Amino acid sequence: MKNSPGEISKTARRSLKQLGWQRITVAVLLLGLALHIAFSSWRLPLLHDAEAAFYDIRAVNFAPRSDTDKRVTLVVYTADTNRATGQISPVDRTILAKALTQIDQLGAKGIGIDVLFDSPQDDDVELRAALKAMRTPVHLAFADNRTNPEAITYEQEQDLRAFMDSVKTDVVKPTSILLETDADGVARYWPKQYAGLPPLLSLALTKDGPDADARFARYTGPIRYRVPTAIDRPVFDKIPIDLLADPETAPLVAEAIKGRYILIGGDFSDFDQFDTPFTRTGNPVTGETRMIGVEVHASMLAQLLDKAWKAPPALWIKVLAAIVAVGLGVITALVQARTWVQALAVIAQFALFLIVPFLVERAGYDTLNLPATGWIVGWLIAFTAVSSSVRAVNAAQREFAQGALGKYLPRSVANEIMRNPERLLLHGEKREIFCLFSDLEGFTKLTHAVEPEMIARLLNDYLDRLSAVVLEYGGTLDKFVGDAVVAFWGAPIAYPDDGERAVKAAYAMYLAGEEFRKAAPAGVPKIGRTRVGVHYGDAVVGNFGGEGRIQYTALGDAMNTAARLEGANKPLDTKVLVSREAAERSGLDWFRPMGAVTLRGRNTPVEIFEPVPDMPEDERQLAKDLVSAHSAGEVDRVQTLTATIGESVINDDAMINLIERLRNTHKGESYVLG
Known part of the structure; x- marks a missing residue:
């Protein structure tokens, strides 16, 4: 015989009365906390690290495989370059001037330079001359002390601005090379487009051209890293700058330059290196434990060129998911079932919480801020809050029942029947x-x-x-x-x-x-x-x-x-x-x-x-x-x-x-x- 709505309502009111306003207040506060965590776990200490770890696993497992990208080429300073020029920091600018001239002659589509010219050098005259003679659009690295104090001081910023002013032409313009990382030092997302900074490197290179994509103008979603199809075929061609600076060897790499976006930067083991989801999960790309900054920019550029803009789930979906996670915790605490049935239900729910973000990632959505751990923790808090309340109500009812039984049975017998109700x-x-x-x-x-x-x-x-x-x-x-x-x-x-x-x-x-x-x-x-x-x-x-x-x-x-x-x-x-x-x-x-x-x-x-x-x-x-x-x-x-x-x-x-x-x-x- 089913209980009528009136009986259910009466039972609920009686249970709330037995619970007391203090416990009700605590339970409501805990449920509010559970909802907050289930929705905002990415912004909370400790939970952020767990969410980031789960995201890295998703990003690595669903990273697209790619043969060598024929649209972007990296031209890099190496340790051999520094030994040959005798200059380590700042890097030699004469070799850069010569390389720019060859790249311009070989017909590059655009050039992005991930090197800050934040201190005057003797060979600046030669570099300025090469830049002023460029026909290919060149975007010079810019950073300011306000948004990137670790990379540049205020004095260096003034020197950088002076250099920019001295070489600026219709084709030579500044670009932001800012990269932002999470609290754990991993580059997972596109940096914010801060007011006062020039366009981000990938945006600057494609601006006003056929490759432009307005959706990336304020995009702060995940960087799409790709996996090479084979170790001997990297995602991006990487050419030492010395090879391009020499007029005799530059033609040997002409195919890797003509019609491509060229990104110039340093490839040093102890400078401008970034952790990525690959390195965090123990799956380094092509055997490298970290990724150089210019390659991170190249990944962002390739993502833009592929129009691989990943939309995050709608806000209402995230809110609904948080409510469902907490609601499942509440229902699980309220449902009276055998221990093994409840254990299976808990395992199934936790598996669901972990699998859903993978399915969303596989579907091509942005899961960078989608909770997984947050749902589990929110569920646990909700389950604990409600199960504690249920235990309190049960204890009150048990005490009442035991008292009622105690009017007819000795205490020892009443206790035994409370432990084994089947006796009645x-x-x-x-x-x-x-x-x-x-x-x-x-x-x-x-x-x-x-x-x-x-x-x-x-x-x-x-x-x-x-x-x-x-x-x-x-x-x-x-x-x-x-x-x-x-x-x-x-x-x-x-x-x-x-x-x-x-x-x-x-x-x-x-x-x-x-x-x-x-x-x-x-x-x-x-x-x-x-x-x-x-x-x-x-x-x-x-x-x-x-x-x-x-x-x-x-x-x-x-x-x-x-x-x-x-x-x-x-x-x-x-x-x-x-x-x-x-x-x-x-x-x-x-x-x-x-x-x-x-x-x-x-x-x-x-x-x-x-x-x-x-x-x-x-x-x-x-x-x-x-x-x-x-x-x-x-x-x-x-x-x-x-x-x-x-x-x-x-x-x-x-x-x-x-x-x-x-x-x-x-x-x-x-x-x-x-």
Whole structure:
């Protein structure tokens, strides 16, 4: 049967009330934090590093393979160049002037120079002359102290500006060579286009030409690095600048110059080197551990030429993804499932969080700022917040349920049932139990003599006293029938000393009844004593009723016998009666025999005993001798024993009753109760 919306709403309100506003506030704050992390993990310390690592794996796995690019050529200063010119820093400018002249003559499409001329040199005159004579568009490296303080000082910037002014023509212009890296030093994305800086090198080279792409004007997405198809065929041709500076050897590389974009820079092991996703993941391109700056620019230029602009997922998609990740954490915490099912669900969700960015990357979208770790961490925080709240609610409900069970069951039994709820499934089972019935003598008459309010007060007090005794001795409270208390031992959990505790409880209930009589308010008519019957036998025990309303109870002959024993106390003038079956299993020596009786509604006689723990042994022995003699048919001995009792039993109504019954029956006959 499904719960109605109203019932669900009522349950939710009750759960929130049990949770309390403090826990609700903490849970809401944690869920807000989870959403923030799931959306903004790239901007958060520590998580950024994890996100970057996952991105590097994606970028490397989906990097396109490329044969040597015939549109871009790198012309580089090498260590051999520096040794030959005898100049290391700044690099020799004479060789650059000669190389520019040859490149111009060989018909290059455009030239980008990734070398800063930020300090005057003796050979500047020759370089200026070569630049002024250029017909091919040349873009000279520019940087300022504001955006790149690590690369250039303010004084160097002034020298650089002066050099730029001295060589500027219609074809010689400045270009920004700024490259930005993440906090871990990896060049993953295109740098910002800062105000006051000339266009970025790749943009400057293609500006106003057929290769221009306006989408890259403010693009800050990922740099697309490519993988060579073979180690002997690099992505970009790389020519030593000395080869081009010599008029005799320059024609040998004419095919690598004509019609191409030429990028000139340094290729030194200790300068202008950048980490890339390849080096971070242990997959260096062509065996190199890092990439020179001019090659990073070449990769950006090739990306622009290929129109490989990668659009990021829409903002609403990222917001929705964060909500879904956190929502899954909430749902997982709320759903009650087997441990292995929940474990599989968690694994599947985590796998989804890690796989989705790979699928998005494969589809050609920008995943540079797409969370993966953030979704997982957001899920974990949401799951923790909600599961903690659920545990708190469950604990409150468990405490309530345990308290409710504790009104009917001893604490140890209630705890066991809370641990194993299947013990209270809707079914019955045959068990051997100790059954107990009690009754308050004359209570029905009392209800006619006292106001209803007083009756309610007296009854509640009485039942509270007796039920406390049952629970104290580990019994299960079955029911209250008016002033009668029904209880049993041995179910739902049986213990070896159930018999002992049942008999002790029966006697303690009689004593509690006596205390209740003494505590009755003034004006209340005399209250009778409490009578108790205990029997051991088979009964069907379990939950009976329906799914909507059940009662844990015991049914069968054993319960009926206990009820008849309780009723037998009145005609036998006893207080507590215990059957032989119960007495023998109690392990106690409290008893004196009360003969055999045939209970109302039964054919088989029952041997009965009365617990008298405070009675001297010789008095108990007298009752034993009497019953023994009667059972053996020794009439004379019965007469002799009863004659010698005298005044010792004058106040013992039960003993007098026993003697009278024995005198009127023969050889162990049972006394038939009407």
